[in-house]
Amino acid sequence: MPGLNVLTLLLPSWPQAVGHESTPTLLRWLARGDRLAAAQPGRDVVLRECFEFTGTSLPTAALTRSLDASDAPNVLWLRADPVYVMADAVTLRLVACGNLDLSAAEIDGFAQALKPLFGDAGFPLEATRTDRWYLHCAREAKLPTFSTPAAALGDDLALHLPEGENAQRWRRLLNEVQIVLTQHPLNAQRTRRGLPPVNSLWIWGAGTLPEWVRGDFTQVFSNDEITHALAKLAKIPVSSSLSDALKPIPSPTAGETAQGDKGTSLLVDLADQHDIAALERDWFTPLDTALRERKIDVLHLRFESGERCTIKPAHRWRFWRRVKPLA
Incomplete structure (x- = not known):
């Protein structure tokens, strides 16, 4: 050396x-x-x-977006990663986040069901990868604080809900996401094949790409x-x-x-x-x-x-x- x-x-x-x-x-x-x-x-x-x-925080979504596409600058990005949450006797827990072995057809199917929800809320969804999806936000959007998946993995989800400005709006949006995904026929097919269902999204990593x-x-x-x-x-x-x-x-x-x-x-x-x-x-x-x-x-x-x-x-x-x- x-x-x-x-x-x-x-x-x-x-x-x-x-x-x-x-x-x-x-x-x-x-x-x-x-x-x-x-x-x-x-x-x-x-x-x-x-x-x-x-910037004052680590803009995870914008940083990974810079690896995945050329449109990362000048946009407020959020990650919206596919996850599997499981109910136990007490609560819901985050069991897996990111790469859930999704096929291209499954990504497209889940995305088509979710895009109207996020589009109507003003946060267009883009889902092209198996492990990470994105929400495109206006730079002036007022966002709550989101927990990282690492902090929530295996824990009670009630302890990791969005907090702060507009938190209730995002909690309602996540409830609607879970209803849509839980009822999606692709999840029934995945369960029959022994694969975990994609029954929620994990929203996190808000920020814009650093100027330097x-x-x-x-x-x-x-x-x-x-x-x-x-x-x-x-x-x-x-x-x-x-x-x-x-x-x-x-x-x-x-x-x-x-x-x-x-x-x-x-x-x-x-x-x-x-x-x-x-x-x-x-x-x-x-x-x-x-x-x-x-x-x-x-x-x-x-x-x-x-x-x-x-x-x-x-x-x-x-x-x-x-x-x-x-x-």
């Missing part, structure tokens, strides 16, 4: 990533590195640390669609092949050096990697070797739960800092 100056790792939440037996390298880094003040928890906070962009996005990374590696969109808008090369981040990085040419090479800065998004033993084996161990060989000057760890730590090669000599399990 020659020529690498700075590596930033995005990691899962602290309780998921830190274990006494399964992550000895990570525990040693945390004991001997420089612990920073914790940030607020949340994926949006982590991405705000990595990318600078206009900036980042200081040379390259980004991530499986996350939002990270991809931010990197592309910042004109940073982005790859879904995480393992490529461990490949040797070419040293700068003489011409580049003469012009003042700024080195290499990689962002590697491992936040969706929940096999902790695999993280230790495939990432932490080889990166620890790279640190020891001074192929990495600075390693930044960013946990989705807010914890932050910076590790440098010389930190390995801090023997007086005892390695111990962290709560």
